[in-house]
Amino acid sequence: MADDKTVTCPDCKGEGVSRGYACPGFKPVEIPCLRCKGAKTVPEEMLQWIKNGAAMTEKRRAAKIPLREEAKRLGIPASQLTDMEMGMVKND
Numbered sequence: 409m410a411d412d413k414t415v416t417c418p419d420c421k422g423e424g425v426s427r428g429y430a431c432p433g434f435k436p437v438e439i440p441c442l443r444c445k446g447a448k449t450v451p452e453e454m455l456q457w458i459k460n461g462a463a464m465t466e467k468r469r470a471a472k473i474p475l476r477e478e479a480k481r482l483g484i485p486a487s488q489l490t491d492m493e494m495g496m497v498k499n500d
């Protein structure tokens with residue numbers, strides 16, 4: 409079972425926070441990392457999801473299919489397809 413293996417979160421590099429700029433005022437803010445939710449680590453298999461998602465995005469862009477259209481074709485909400493392309497969820 410490799411399911412409980414974790415690796416350092418590739419988005420926040422193990423910091424657990426994501427830095428951004430909030431409107432109004434463009435003040436620097438730190439929010440819990442969206443990928444690991446502040447846990448600093450992610451399941452090892454998520455690295456594969458990120459690869460799968462990048463391949464999905466590339467394929468869709470090469471075919472010039474808007475995300476919403478592709479989601480419709482797959483019969484899933486656009487938000488779910490976004491998560492899949494970001495590698496936030498299992499996507500193989």
Ligand SMILES: [Zn+2]
Binds near residue numbers: 446
């Ligand atoms: Zn993270």
